[in-house]
Amino acid sequence: MPNTLLTMEKANLFCGKTAADESNSNHLILAEMKLPMLDEQYVDHRAGGAPLAIEVDTIIARLEATFVLAGWTPQVAELFYSWGPNDNWFTAYGLVRDRASGDALQAVALLKGRLGRADPVNWRNGELQHWNYSIRSIVHYELVLADEGVYFWDFYSNTFIVGGIDRNAQTNAALVTGATNAAPIIISGVAAAPPA
Numbered sequence: 177m178p179n180t181l182l183t184m185e186k187a188n189l190f191c192g193k194t195a196a197d198e199s200n201s202n203h204l205i206l207a208e209m210k211l212p213m214l215d216e217q218y219v220d221h222r223a224g225g226a227p228l229a230i231e232v233d234t235i236i237a238r239l240e241a242t243f244v245l246a247g248w249t250p251q252v253a254e255l256f257y258s259w260g261p262n263d264n265w266f267t268a269y270g271l272v273r274d275r276a277s278g279d280a281l282q283a284v285a286l287l288k289g290r291l292g293r294a295d296p297v298n299w300r301n302g303e304l305q306h307w308n309y310s311i312r313s314i315v316h317y318e319l320v321l322a323d324e325g326v327y328f329w330d331f332y333s334n335t336f337i338v339g340g341i342d343r344n345a346q347t348n349a350a351l352v353t354g355a356t357n358a359a360p361i362i363i364s365g366v367a368a369a370p371p372a
Contacts, residue, residue: 316331
C-alpha cells in the first residue's frame with residue numbers, strides 16, 4: 177500500500193510555560209509556523225586517485241523554528257533574551273488530515289530553545305501588521321504524529337532518535353559518554369509539562 181496523503185490543516189502554538197496554561201494559546205493569531213529543518217552537512221572529499229569526488233557527512237546543522245503572529249502579542253515578545261526555564265519551552269499542535277480515510281490526526285512538536293528573534297514588520301495603513309519570531313539555540317526537539325515518534329533529539333542526553341531508532345547509540349557507547357536513552361516528554365500525543 178502506498179503512503180497516504182497527509183495534509184496539515186490547522187495549528188496552534190504555546191510559547192513559554194506549558195500547553196496546559198490555555199492563556200498562552202495562539203490559535204487565534206498564528207499565521208505561519210515552520211518546524212526545524214534537519215539538514216545534514218557535507219564536505220567534498222577528493223581522493224588522490226579517484227576520478228570523481230564524493231561527499232562526506234560531518235554534522236547536522238543547528239535547529240531553528242520560525243513562526244508569525246498577527247498583531248502584537250506582548251506575552252510572546254517578552255520571552256526574548258530570557259533565561260527563565262519556563263520561558264524557553266514551545267509546544268505546537270497541528271491537525272493533520274489523512275486524505276484517504278478522512279481521519280484527523282494530531283501532530284505535536286515540543287521545543288526547548290530561546291526566542292532569538294522578535295521582528296515587528298512594517299505597519300501599513302489598511303493592512304494587518306504581524307511579527308516574525310524565531311526559536312533558536314534549540315537543545316530539545318520532539319515531533320510526534322498520531323502518537324508515533326518521528327524525531328526526538330536532546331542535546332544534554334546526546335540522544336537522537338529517528339523513527340524509533342536511536343541513531344546516536346553507537347556513538348555514545350564508543351565514546352563512553354554515560355548518556356542514556358532519554359524518554360520523550362510527549363506521552364500519548366499530549367505534551368506533558370516540561371521538566372523544571
